[in-house]
Amino acid sequence: MNPQHVIALAGGVGGAKLATGLQAALGPDRLTVIVNTGDDFEHWGLTICPDLDTVMYNLAGIHNPETGWGRTGETFGVLESMGQLGGEDWFRLGDKDLAVHLRRSEWLRQGATLTEVTDRLRRALGVRSVILPMSDSPVRTLVHTDEGDLPFQHYFVRLRCEPVVIDVTYVGAASARLPIAVEEALRHANLIVFCPSNPYLSIDPILSMPGLRRRLQTHPAPKMGVSPIVGGQAIKGPAAKMMREMGMTISPVTVAHHYQDVLDGFVVDMCDAHLSDQIDMPVLVTDTIMTDQTSKQRLATEIMDFGAQLRGPSSAPAPIQPQNLRSPAP
Ligand code: FO1
Numbered sequence: 125m126n127p128q129h130v131i132a133l134a135g136g137v138g139g140a141k142l143a144t145g146l147q148a149a150l151g152p153d154r155l156t157v158i159v160n161t162g163d164d165f166e167h168w169g170l171t172i173c174p175d176l177d178t179v180m181y182n183l184a185g186i187h188n189p190e191t192g193w194g195r196t197g198e199t200f201g202v203l204e205s206m207g208q209l210g211g212e213d214w215f216r217l218g219d220k221d222l223a224v225h226l227r228r229s230e231w232l233r234q235g236a237t238l239t240e241v242t243d244r245l246r247r248a249l250g251v252r253s254v255i256l257p258m259s260d261s262p263v264r265t266l267v268h269t270d271e272g273d274l275p276f277q278h279y280f281v282r283l284r285c286e287p288v289v290i291d292v293t294y295v296g297a298a299s300a301r302l303p304i305a306v307e308e309a310l311r312h313a314n315l316i317v318f319c320p321s322n323p324y325l326s327i328d329p330i331l332s333m334p335g336l337r338r339r340l341q342t343h344p345a346p347k348m349g350v351s352p353i354v355g356g357q358a359i360k361g362p363a364a365k366m367m368r369e370m371g372m373t374i375s376p377v378t379v380a381h382h383y384q385d386v387l388d389g390f391v392v393d394m395c396d397a398h399l400s401d402q403i404d405m406p407v408l409v410t411d412t413i414m415t416d417q418t419s420k421q422r423l424a425t426e427i428m429d430f431g432a433q434l435r436g437p438s439s440a441p442a443p444i445q446p447q448n449l450r451s452p453a454p
Pocket of ligand 1 (some may be wrong): 135136137163173178193214216221277280371425
């Protein structure tokens with residue numbers, strides 16, 4: 125079943141992959157991706173928005189497939205020169221990527237909002253899906269560690285996620301407001317997908333936006349989450365390491381429980397099928413590893429079919445339940 129309009133909540137690489145699958149499965153103009161901006165920072169005097177760019181490059185098909193972030197066919201001439209001049213070169217900004225940061229920063233200085241700037245950039249790169257920052261005002265993820273409080277990119281890239289994480293907070297969230305475009309997208313959505321992004325570094329910053337969690341709890345569309353934890357490990361990034369350090373069990377069950385109040389259904393990988401009866405909502409067990417365009421689109425289609433079987437205004441119940449769909453006992 126193809127819902128009319130899907131919202132995906134996404135962070136970096138995992139979110140961008142599933143967004144690409146959703147875009148392909150839905151066709152143009154039916155996907156809105158609401159993206160984490162907690163990773164954004166000021167660097168070289170420019171505003172860098174890594175997750176917005178990762179989603180945009182993936183949806184445009186111009187991302188670097190090896191890293192998942194940055195652009196394909198990239199060169200690093202400016203970065204090298206910056207290093208020679210004693211500038212900061214720990215964050216690998218490519219030359220083509222740099223043009224995006226220059227343009228964004230120029231437009232922001234002229235008074236455009238991040239929502240407007242992001243829309244101009246994605247249109248210029250030919251992306252037919254809407255990409256929305258979760259906030260127009262700065263919200264910055266601060267990682268509290270055994271080495272002190274670290275701005276996100278310093279923890280993630282400069283220190284390679286080595287410090288032990290104690291807690292994570294989102295500075296500026298309490299006084300931020302949901303952009304009108306996000307409100308508008310929520311009004312039209314008939315399926316909402318939490319991508320397999322890091323719960324604490326990617327999805328929680330979005331959910332920390334005032335009013336959003338409540339808005340999702342009462343939203344009539346089915347809300348589906350996809351586990352970023354597979355077989356006791358994170359598909360990518362530090363989610364599993366952070367969970368261990370914060371005293372949590374590294375399991376899709378922990379993630380499902382974390383979103384219990386907002387989700388209607390949860391998707392786990394086949395290798396975690398045995399855990400599905402510990403999850404207190406309907407569960408789809410499938411192959412969640414997205415290695416190519418086919419697997420991204422297949423997972424997206426399965427999630428949409430799963431959503432169609434749950435409640436929602438335009439989601440007529442499907443006549444036959446797939447065998448791998450488990451509902452909790454009444
Ligand atoms: N991640 C790294 O691990 N090292 C980098 O040097 C790096 C540079 C970079 C440049 C532009 C961009 O958009 C993303 C970049 N990333 C880099 C990824 C990024 O820091 C993280 O993947 C996200 O913030 C987490 O989702």
